[in-house]
Amino acid sequence: MTLEFAPFIPWIAIIILAVLATLLAALGLLRGLRGTLLRFTASLAVLAALANPELLREEREPLTTIVPVIVDRSQSQQIAGRPAQTEEALAALRERLARFPNLEPRIVEVTDSGHSEAPSTKLFEALQTATADVPPARVGGAIFLTDGQVHDLPPDTQPLPFQAPIHALITGKAGEFDRRIEILRAPRFGIVDEEQELTFRVFDDGQASSQPADVAVKMNGEELGTVSALPGAETSYAFKVPRGGNNVLEFSVAGTPGEVTDINNRAIHLIEGIRQNLRVLLVSGEPHAGERAWRNLLKSDASVDLVHFTILRPPEKQDGTPINELSLIAFPTRELFVEKINDFDLIIFDRYQHRGVLPILYYDYIAEYVRNGGALLIAAGPEHASQDSIALTPLESVLPAAPTGEVHQAGFYPRLSEQGKRHPVTRGLSGSTSEPPHWGRWFRSIDVSDAAGETVMTADEGRPLLVLNRAEQGRVAMLLSDQGWLWARGFEGGGPHVSLYRRIAHWLMKEPELEEEALRARAQGRTLEVTRQTIGDAPGPATITTPSGETITLDLSEIQPGLYRGERRMTETGLFTVANGDFSTLVHVGAVDAPEFRAMVSTTETLAPISAESRGLTTRLDDGDETIRMPDILPVRGEVRVADDRRMLIRLTDETVLKGVNTLPLFAGFAGLGILLLTVSAMWWREGR
Template sequence: MTIEFSPFIPWAIIALLAVIALAIATLGFLRGMRGTAIRLAASFAVLAALANPLFLQEERDPLTTVVPVIVDRSQSQEIAGRAEQTDAALEGLRERLARFPNLEPRIVEVTDPGDTDTPSTKLFEALTAATTDVPPTRIGGAIFITDGQVHDVPGAGQKLGFEAPLHALVTGKEGEFDRRIEIIRAPRFGIVDEEQELTFRVFDDGSASNQPADVSVKMNGEDLGSVPATPGAETAFAFRVPRGGNNVLEFSVAGTPGEVTDVNNRAIHLIEGIRQNLRVLLVSGEPHAGERAWRNLLKSDASVDLVHFTILRPPEKQDGTPINELSLIAFPTRELFVEKINDFDLIIFDRYQHRGVLPILYYDYIAEYVKNGGALLIAAGPEHASEDSIALTPLASVLPATPTGDVHQAGFFPRLSDQGKRHPVTRGLDGSAAEPPQWGRWFRSIEVTGEAGDTVMTADGDRPLLVLNRAEEGRVAMLLSDQGWLWARGFEGGGPHVSLYRRIAHWLMKEPELEEEALKARAVGRALEVTRQTVGDAPGEATITTPSGETQTLPLTEIQPGLYRGERRMTETGLFTVTNGDFSTLVHVGAVDAPEFRAMVSTTDSLTPVSETSRGLTARLDDGDETIRIPDILPVRGEVRVADDRRMLIRLTDETVLKGVNTLPLFAGFAGLGILLLAVSAMWWREGR
């Protein structure tokens, strides 16, 4: 109860009247006038009535004590029965907290945040967010339900933001064990066919075992063998990048009996293969208008080392020119086609014919070069249908078609075949969708028969124009016309000669982006994008195996002929396996070194220092007998000074909320009138004497 004033007149006037009353009383006392004290008392009674004193009485209700309960629902909580322990502990806490009506639980479930590529468990961040609107004095304590793998634990000296105990109920079991593998150091780029080195480490969390572990290694799905590794020690692995573009290195260590999970027993590393100085041998035979088309294209690429020879003077030419006046460079046939043939990534014969420049045995060397993984392109003209055609040499064993001897001389629009519309070399060429195609005509094509492989472009009458084929380990392409230069010159609007020529060359050199049958997967943030490339029928659904072992199906939609794609946002983070038919690929969603997967063993060590500092309790829910034990809750008044090793102490708040105020004026009504009458009557009585 308090007293307040609500004056009827300003305080300045009341003060002035009080001064006047004191002055008059002082004068009366000095002159010895009788009744001065009573007059002074009456004056102050009147002044008190003018000041209007009020008695105030507040009505307050006690506030509840807020108890945040932070529940860890991260990915590490989904293994080894931890989710069931979490559910049981949460239900038990609800029941215990409900016994105390003055406790207000605030339950917050923390899941893997979907807006980050680096998943981690941040329970203290969630605790701060849950208590932002609550005064620190109302927080009686906080309770965590977690496996102990928390990645935002405050450091020494950092405050929680409230003075109350923090308790941790830890899922999992004592003495858990887990084996995992991590990539420590690895290059992001590598030169094709040059040796690279990667360092990885096998960890045995929760165990001091130093028994060697066998780590299986795969590159782009091909087995590279196994590497012995000592747990805890770094292991170096040397490898060669087999191809340009994206390459996937997969490391997997065999699981150990009793480990909590095997989802972290695999690790992948992506390395971009870079071709350094691609070596291309271009041999031009009979001079023609488009002789420089291939040369100009290849010379414009800074990554290509081009060796170009033009056969200007065949051996049979006898025009009487003295030898000492000839300035032609001798064709180094033995050096190119015997000694250094395997140094070339691609050999191109542009309108070349067998006229004695190359010994017949050398064509056999070229055929073996192709069969062993080399690439060969035949850009054919009329000479390919002649008696001197290289198709009549041992090179015929790797060529996908045989010339009939006919040359068609008529204008035609090069068109994509049905297979060409789906083949990555020709699919989507600018202008190919229209009929006729929106590019210029060609006027000559070479007729062939018995074509193998894929005919992706046709001339008039559906005759083959561009044929692609595999010959054992190598690849061969035949362009059955020498009219591509018309597109380069812009005849009738030209055509996509640069795109076509470049795609042919890259397909021959086995660029992954141009594989006819391929399954690719990539992570775009938290979304998994699957792309299936095929020249066959619709591939059907893709199957996704998540890090937790769950299997999902993903429909693939055709976005271009022969190109199918599907996308899905993933809730888990880690290594996913995507399969479709006989094809399989791996992709990692989220950061490879995400804290959530560095350790999966449950622990009390991370939260014990914080709970001890705040006089809280850290306890395992399962103490070894498969029974969930939840500590009792003990509310206490005042500051918590001593921790309890069996119960969770909750500090009850003293905070209240104002419900209303009762007001009683002292000089109102009969009470005030009586006091004033008493003062006046006393003064009158004294004067009467």
Template sequence: MTIEFAPFLPFPVLAALAVISLALAALGFRASIRGTALRLTAALAVLAALANPLLLQENREQLTTVVPVVVDRSQSQETAGRREMTDKALAALKERLARFPLIEPRIVEAGAAENSDSPSTRLFEALNSTISDVPPARVGGAILLTDGQVHDVPGAGQSLGFAGPVHGLVTGKADEHDRRIEVLRAPRFGIVGEEQELTFRVFDDGRSTNAPARVTVSINGEQTAIVDATPGAETPFPFKVPRGGTNVVELAVDPVAGEVTEANNQAVHLIQGIRENLRVLLVSGEPHAGERAWRNLLKSDASVDLVHFTILRPPEKQDGTPINELSLIAFPTRELFVEKIEDFDLIIFDRYQHRGVLPILYYDYIAEYVRKGGALLIAAGPEHASEDSIALTPLETVLPAAPLGTMHEVGFYPRLSDKGKRHPVTRGLDGSAVEPPHWGRWFRTVDVEPPKGETVMTGDGDRPLLVLDRAGEGRVAMLLSDQGWLWARGFEGGGPHVSLYRRIAHWLMKEPELEEEALTARASGHLLEVTRQTIGDAPGAAVVESPSGKTESLPLTEIAPGLYRGERRMDETGLFKITNGDLSTLAHVGAADAQEFKAMISTTGALQPIAERSKGYLGRLDDGRGGLRIPDILPVRSDIRVSDDKRMPIRMTDETVLKGIDTLPLFAGFAGLAVLLLAMSAMWWREGR
């Protein structure tokens, strides 16, 4: 309650009148004039009325105390029943806070910070954002519902921004343990066939054991090795990069009974295989027009080491010329096909026929080379239909098409078969999308029996022209015409001979981008993209299994013949498994070193320093008997000076809000009139005496 003035005259005027009144009173007192005191009183009463004093009384309302409740919804909270425990605790906490009308709870859910380079649980960022519009004096404390894996706890020198305590209610159990595996060091690139080293570590959080953990290593979906690793120790694993392009190295550690989650029992690393030098052996029969097309193509690639032999003088050619006068190089058959055959990535027979240059046993060596993983390309001409055809040697065991002994000679446009339109070797070749194709004609093909493997290009009357097949671990391609050189020479506009030949060679060498049946997945941020290649029917939807074990269907849309793709933004971070039919692959969404997955057991250790500094409560929700232990709420009207191990104190605010002001004029109405009449009557009475 206060007194203020709202004068009818300016204060300087009132001050002047007061000075005059006092001066006259002083003169009256000095001259001993009777009634001076009453006159001074009447003058002061009039001046007080002109000053118009007001009595003010404020009407204030007590403000509520804001208590933010931050609920941890990160992925680590999805394990071991923690979500259910959190939901039950939140409901009970709301009910208890509702008992105090002057406490205003603010519920905020905080997940992992997915926008950062390394996703982590940042509850204090969510806390600060929630109270950003509230004065610090109104914040009575904060309650965190979490598993304790919090990665932005303020340090000792950092301020919370409010003076209340921070309480932590921790989900999970005290005796939790979890096994996980991490790739510590690994190369991003590697030379194909050369040894690389990957270093990983197995962690057993929450338990100590010296028992070895079994780790299964797979490369490109095929199991490579089983390694016994000591938990906590770095384990090196040497391996060879099997192929060019992207290679996926998967590490899977055997789970242990009772662990929190198996979502972090796998790790994946991508390594790009680089072919240092592609060694190609090109063996041509007698010189012909198409020989230079092959040679020019292979020599133009700086990564290709080409060994090329042309059989200019077969053994049956005897003209009496002395050997020492010949300038020809002898064909080193034993060196190439026995001693060093394994050194070649690709062997090409270009219009080659069996004329005694190679011993018959060497063809068996070549067939064995293919079955063990080698690559063989046959570019056939008329000699393939003759009695000297290499299809009549032991090489026939790996060839997909047997010749009938005749040639079909008529002009035709090479066309893609139905499977060829879907096969990555021939799909989308320039000029193939129209009829007839926008390329030049060829004029002869080798007649063959119905071939094995896949016929991806056809000639006149749907005769096989390009056949691709697998033999054991290796691959074989047969081009049943020797007139690809017409495209190289630009005949009738030419054709895509460079793209065709290069794709055939890369398919033979098992480049992953050219696999007929393949399932690949990659992640850009949290966007997962799944690609399915098939030469069969539509593959249907892919099944995506998230790190938490949740599965969902991802529809795949055909974007090109035989090529299907689907994408979806994932809410979780970690290793996803994608399956479609018999194929499966892995993709890591988000940062591979995310803090969110480096530890999954619940803990009170991370929040203990901040709880001790702020005098807050910190304890587990689990009471050990299947129930929840939730402490009582204790409102306190002063600063919190000691912590309480059974209750959560809340510092109640003294802040109020002004709702209105009551004004009472002291000299208004009958009260002011009575004072003035009293003063005038007293003065008149005194003058009358």
């Protein structure tokens, strides 16, 4: 209760009147006038009434003490046993906090909701958010329910946001251990078929091990071998990038009995393969209009080293000109087809015929080159149907079709076959969807029989025009017309010769994007996109195995002929396995080096220093006997000065909220009137005597 004034007139006027009353009272006392004190008392009563004194009484209600409870729901908390511990401990916390009506728990669950590509456990960030709208004096303490793997610990120089204990209840079990593998240093790019080096390390968290661990290595799903690695020591691994584009290098360390999880027993590294200086040998049998189309295409690619020979003077051409007067370069057949044949990524025979330039044995070398993984393209002209056709040499063993000897001379629109509409080499070529196709005509095709492989383009009457085939480890393509240059010249509007020629060359050189049967997966943020390429029937749904072992079925929809795709947003991060039929692939969602997977052994060491500094308690919920041991809660008044090793102390707040104010005027109503009448009556009585 407090005394306050609400004067009816300004204070300066009251002060002046008080001074005058005091001077008159002093003068009366000096002159000995009777009744001076009564008059002065009556003046003071009038002045007090003018000052209007009031008694104020505030009605206040005590505020509750806020207790943030931060529940860790990160992926490291999903290990077997920890979710059940968390739920049991959270239920016990709710029940014990409910016993104290002046405690208000604020339960905040920290989950990796999918917005972060590099998941980590940020409990202190959640604590700051939970107490941002609360005065620090109202926070009585905080309780963390976690496995101890926290990645946003405040630095030592940063004070805590409130002066109250911070307690940590640790899930998991004492003495846990876990084996994991991390890639420390690795190149992001690598030149195809050149040796690269990567460094990784195997960790044994929670136990010391001197025994080497076996690490299995895979490249794009294919076994490369096993490496022996000593836990704790850096291990180097040398490898070669097998292909251009994206390559997935996977390391899988053998688990140990009793480890908390095998989620982090695998690590992957993504390396982009770069083809450097692709070597292409282009042999033109004779000068012709279509020769420049191939040359211009290959020369326009900066990554291609083109070696081009045109046979201008075949051996049968004898005109008596002395050899020393010829300015032509001799065709280095032995150097190209014996000594350096394996240096070429692609060999193109453009309207080439067997005319004695190449010894017959060299065709066998070329066939062997293809079977061992080389690439061969036959761009056929009329000579392919003649008796000098290279199809009548040992090269026949790798060619997908044999000529019948007929050459069709008539205008036709090249069309995609049913397989061609689904094959990545020809699918979606500009102008192919209309009938007739929206491109120019060709006027010559070479007839073949019994075409093997895939016939992706046809001439008139459905005759094969473009045939693709595999020959053991290598690939062969046959373009059964020399009229593609008409598209390059823009005849009747031209056609997509650049796209067609480039795709043929890239398919021959085994670019992954042009594989007929392929399963690819990529992550865009947390969205996993699965693409299935096939020239067969619908492949059905894909099966996704998450890092935690959960299996998800993903339906694939056909977006183009032979191309199926599906996507789904993932709640987990880590290494996913995607399978469809006989195909499987790996994809990493989120950052490869996410902190959440670096260590998954529960620990008290992370939060113990912070708890000790704030007089809090850090304790395990399970001491090894499979039961939850929940410490008691003890609210205390005033500052917490000492820690309790058995109970969680909560500092009760002294904060209150104002609910109302009651006022009592002292000179209002009958009370004030009575005092004035009393003083005036006393003064009259005294004057009457």
